[in-house]
Amino acid sequence: MSTLAPSPAPAVPTPARWNRPLVALAAAMAVLAVVTAVLAVVDPQRVLGQNAWFKPLKFALSIGVYALTLAWLVGLPGLRRPRVAAGAAAVATAGLVVEIVVIVWAAATGTTSHFNVSTPLHRTLFALMGVSIVVVWVVTLVVGLLVFRTPLPDRARTFAVRAGVVLGLVGMALAFLMTSPTPEQLDDFQGVAGAHAVGVPDGGPGLPFVGWSTTGGDLRIGHFVGLHALQVLPLGLLVLEAAGRRVAALRDEGVRFRLVAVAVAGYAGLVALLTAQALLGQPLLQPSPVVLAVAVGGAVGLTGLAAGALRRGR
Structure with a gap:
């Protein structure tokens, strides 16, 4: 046969x-x-x-x-x-x-x-x-x-590009969360209206170069990750296609489409989780047990879905 x-x-x-x-x-x-x-x-x-x-x-x-x-x-x-x-x-x-x-x-x-x-x-x-x-x-x-x-040439490519555009728009829109004056600014106006940080003043200790707060939440993180879905998702699809030269299962369009769907779900969840963590006033590297559990559970679930997609390809 x-x-x-x-x-x-x-x-x-x-x-x-x-x-x-x-x-x-x-x-x-x-x-x-x-x-x-x-x-x-x-x-x-x-x-x-x-x-x-x-x-x-x-x-x-x-x-x-x-x-x-x-x-x-x-x-x-x-x-x-x-x-x-x-x-x-x-x-x-x-x-x-x-x-x-x-x-x-x-x-x-x-x-x-x-x-x-x-x-x-x-x-x-x-x-x-x-x-x-x-x-x-x-x-x-x-x-x-x-x-x-x-x-576009196939379903996986189409989905990756379209999802990248949608999540990029969401990431760009998250910047507007930073433009509202904080309660402290309303109580004692000092010529500043809006802030990156949540729970702490802007300008405190932060990660090298990016400056994301290490003592409170920081809305720039979800904004940054969401904005660059425009690049990450289409480039991730190209990586899958290149890997198809060595991994036979990835040569199947259906497998690539399902893996892209898993990646899109994971990326959207990551943007939502990072934004929620910031709004809760939690530093990126010091998540609460609940946020950490959601992150680990999501990662395990997505890994299982990706493995299932590859098994179907084989």
Whole structure:
């Protein structure tokens, strides 16, 4: 009795044309990352307990990766309404330029960019940043809707890209949890409205470079993880496809699809858990027994589902 060999993984979709404004923005962010990394070494100035240049460095890296991802999405072959996508890309580029300019200016002047409403100038700049991020979120939503109508080579690829867009939008939206004034700020206004940390003031002890609080909750963690689902899930699918050269079960489209579904469920659960942990005021590395039990139970369950998907492939 003969059996049919699983079909090979489809080739990676190459953009019909890379969006020039986004590619130029990504290149500029690569240069800015190098410059700010050097400044972080030679300039010891600190803002909220951290090197002042770490923030523009982190944002340069994040914006550069986002710009390349969006350039890839809007250039996908067969994307519906390519002119709308190109226009959305141009708007996103402008919004991100506004944000990074304000962040670099704040670092250069030794002040904070986010939540700073201490003067009319700072209020205006913070409001401008807020508008620019809302615009970028809407643009990502528009591109995501176009991607949902674009057929990709197989179900696993389609699911990974679409889920990455959805979770990326959720991660971006989580940033708005940081914009509400804390009770302490309302009781004693000092020109700051909003905070990253929960249960402790911003600027306390934090993890190296990223600065995530080690004494309280930190809403940036769930925001960061969710935002980068745009890259993690599609890249994870490409890793599965590459591993299919050695693991026969991964050459089956159904197996890859089920593994992607497990990964999406796990990723969504991780974003939710990290956000809940932060809102409870718990540091990332000091979870409560309940949070730890949920994390371990989820990991065990997802591992079992992944193993089951592989067994079905065999």
